[in-house]
Amino acid sequence: MALEHASEHIQALLYSAYSTNSVRAMEQPLLERDVPLMRMAASATANVVLHTLQENGWDNERSTRIVVLAGAGDNGGDGLYAGAFLAARGYDVTAIAVGKRLHNGALDALCEAGGKVLVLDPYAQIPGYSSGFSAGEAGERLQSAIEYVRHATVVLDAMTGIGVTGSLHGIAQAMATALGRSGMPDSGLAIPDDQIVPHTPITIAVDMPSGIGVNDGTLPGPYIPADITIMFGAMKPCAMLPPACYACGKICIVDFDFDLMEMEPAVEMVTAGFASEAIRPCRVEDAKYSRGVLGLVTGSQEYPGAAVLSTCAAARSNIGMVRYVGPQRAQDLILHKLPEAVMGKGHVQAWAVGSGVPVEQDDADMNELHEDIQQRTITALLQHYARTGNEDQDARAEAMPPIVVDAGALDLLPNHVTAQVVLTPHAGELARLLTRLGHAMSPEEVFARPWHCVRLAAQETGATVLLKGAVTLVAGNDGGTLRVLAAGRAPASLATAGAGDVLTGLLGALLAQQSEQVHADAACMPEIAASAAYMHGRAAALASGSDQRGWHRPMLYHAHDEYPVVETVGRPIVAGDVVEAIPAVFEALQ
Ligand SMILES: NC(=O)C1=CN([C@@H]2O[C@H](COP(=O)(O)OP(=O)(O)OC[C@H]3O[C@@H](n4cnc5c(N)ncnc54)[C@H](OP(=O)(O)O)[C@@H]3O)[C@@H](O)[C@H]2O)[C@@H](O)CC1
Ligand SMILES: Nc1ncnc2c1ncn2[C@@H]1O[C@H](COP(=O)(O)OP(=O)(O)O)[C@@H](O)[C@H]1O
Structure with a gap:
């Protein structure tokens, strides 16, 4: 003891x-x-x-x-x-x-x-x-x-x-x-x-x-x-x-x-042990549905690659099935890479939406709004998560499956949502979201005050907010107080096009396998989101063979625990390499 x-x-x-x-x-x-x-x-x-x-x-x-x-x-x-x-x-x-x-x-x-x-x-x-x-x-x-x-x-x-x-x-x-x-x-x-x-x-x-x-x-x-x-x-x-x-x-x-x-800590850094809690081990009696099904509304005619990356990442993240909803071109590309993917709507334990979906142009006229089929689907889905103050409607919203809202979908988010919604903006997207919510903000201000901004977005929307960066910050409600978690495991080579799409799939899959836990208590959302960021970073470290990271744990005075000698920042990677490395991260953490 x-x-x-x-x-x-x-x-x-x-x-x-x-x-x-x-x-x-x-x-x-x-x-x-x-x-x-x-x-x-x-x-x-x-x-x-x-x-x-x-x-x-x-x-x-x-x-x-x-x-x-x-x-x-x-x-x-x-x-x-x-x-x-x-x-x-x-x-x-x-x-x-x-x-x-x-x-x-x-x-x-x-x-x-x-x-x-x-x-x-x-x-x-x-x-x-x-x-x-x-x-x-x-x-x-x-x-x-x-x-x-x-x-x-x-x-x-x-x-x-x-x-x-x-x-x-x-x-x-x-x-x-x-x-x-x-x-x-x-x-x-x-x-x-x-x-x-x-x-x-x-x-x-x-x-x-x-x-x-x-x-x-x-x-x-x-x-x-x-x-x-x-x-x-x-x-x-x-x-x-x-x-x-x-x-x-x-x-x-x-x-x-x-x-x-x-x-109570003010900030907690995610460790391997912490992240491993977000993994649902396979059980003998499992069927594909009990392992979790993730529905993805990602990619678009313009950016079909995001659909491939998010879907492939999800499929490799310990769930039973991925269902994809999106344009034919994206479907074809996904099936070419991942014949296991199922096309079309169906029953899911979690959703992941928005990666590779174009953002709405500020100067678009009303007729053009939601012209994109993906935007229309996402807008309709996100309405189910709106908090309106009406008791019945809010109870229905709370019963919805957890959902990851990324990139273009952030523009379509109702102002107030339930806690099982997790937003995954980078600094530019968070600035845009906060500005829409009445807190005019530039990306530079988000870089300068990320702790303030991520908390503000969580407070304003009611969602869990994951702000991507070299140190990714997550803020979310924990029984009335805001909890802040950080993940600093990624090498900088993760800053590559499509890496965010991979995170969407990985996080969506963790939510799908933990949906029962989320329904029992949505306060676990920040933990799952931060664990996904940790695993995403660790997959990038494995793929690139890098020991570089956004944050290094401190040395303990008098513990004689010197850092291991490392000589390399690793090799360059593309987002697809991160997808390939995901299973090894699950193996290492379980
Ligand atoms: N916690 C622990 O367990 C232990 C704590 N310990 C130590 O105590 C430290 C805290 O000490 P603390 O409370 O005296 O405060 P501290 O940081 O020295 O600053 C106060 C002085 O700074 C000044 N000042 C303030 N703002 C300023 C500004 N903007 N710009 C310029 N000046 C500014 C202000 O001066 P003034 O302006 O009032 O003349 C004031 O006098 C802690 O960090 C740790 O090192 C250890 O000894 C043992 C274990
Ligand atoms: N300097 C950095 N070090 C480590 N990871 C980073 C750094 N900069 C960005 N990242 C990570 O790279 C990913 C980029 O995601 P995102 O900007 O959404 O890319 P995309 O939209 O192209 O998919 C995020 O997971 C982010 O945390």
Whole structure:
């Protein structure tokens, strides 16, 4: 039992992220018991610095310049104590105070150990350091501090931690503007070996990089991207949510033995074990109908390939039958590739609609609307899922089979639908949907605030919403609250035409095999959707032989669990290769 608890704790530590309020609530009982959390945080930070220096062969203490960017709060305290530890080891440590105060105990420790301090704010009140210098001198101090940091070996970013509010301001903002960046982080290859190419200064963030949105994963202003982030006690949402997660570098999580199991996570990253729950194992007594039948209204005269990809993906995803509804050209192509497919309507356990169905043109005149036969079929089907406030109608809607709504079908969605509807937009489609619902949004805004946008769409429509990307986010109702799940398993080679159509088929098939569970409780929809995204990404990884992925699990501090060495980002793939790899993913997960 104790072992089971320990393993669940480690799972939660690595794969669940908690809001700042939850972190504060979890630290409280430990602080009340006088557990020296700040010393523990500082010691871990100093050890990670030492390890990094050793790894790079920078073992001359005197010529190794360590700079602590220290803020006024406890995050600054962590950085100063870590600096004190390193100074006591003989390293050249300088703290640059960016706020009006410094943590008193930590400042004393640093000074006693031989560390130096540079104060930048003329209004600072830091014992032992004069302030009240002129604005001109403040400017000179800031410039020389920036130059000093640029020539450091290691920068410990301890300006702000979970106490940050909004975008950085004041001297912290000036430092981040000069030393960090604004806008999207530099892209990397996202394989573990690639993440730290030797360079100076190496930036190590204390708890989180300064300037990023801790709870929502945004980049509200200038920030300091980290090579390594050392997180304390629990993962914070910014470590999993794009775009902020790309600014965290490698993450090292320090276990404080918080009671994680008692707290609701804000974001959960899907793992293999989690995804395997969405698979319905074949039973001895099964017939093809009991294994699940998926109906697809996908593809069109214009894009028949989407019909082939979605149908073939579904057929390989552990169900008994696929039924296809669509134009003759698409039917012919499907039958050529998949003679097992059944054409025409019939009884189904789930639907998948919209992939490869053209979006409605904004300038189309009324006569042209729904001219496409697929659009007409989908519009009629989706009306059955509308929530109108009429009790009977809503009860009938809730009894409908689960449905995946992709691409062109998103335009045809009623404004309010039941929870067994899952929408699968990419950023452009989500922007279009939200704009139609009265929240004018560009694709760039969705990229910048995906957590906000995916939740907003789920709240507005009542559906489960899966926003595709390098890290795919899923938001859906879970007994009155919104649950957010993330899947970051895919290599970037999955970003290829038709990959979304494959996801539609795979997700539709999971819903068909789990339709009983969905009818019993639609709150499982987000789990099934996120599992499909995970399996889709893993199929792409298998097909391309790649270890690249949108998100890497953190290292556990002191667990000696180094990443496996990987050398390849893999081979290029087409969406059809992902379809072929799907059965192997089912095999691996079962
Ligand atoms: N939880 C745990 O278990 C443990 C937590 N620990 C650590 O405590 C950290 C949290 O410490 P915290 O609460 O003191 O907040 P923190 O992030 O240092 O920031 C507050 C200061 O930042 C400033 N500031 C705020 N917004 C700003 C802005 N936009 N732009 C510029 N400045 C801004 C603001 O200064 P002001 O502007 O008010 O002068 C305020 O004083 C946590 O991240 C972790 O490292 C560990 O010690 C042990 C275990
Ligand atoms: N950088 C990336 N890394 C990993 N996966 C990605 C990346 N960009 C996009 N993807 C994935 O590729 C797929 C593309 O789907 P979509 O845009 O709908 O393509 P299509 O409409 O051509 O079928 C999605 O599953 C998405 O999550």
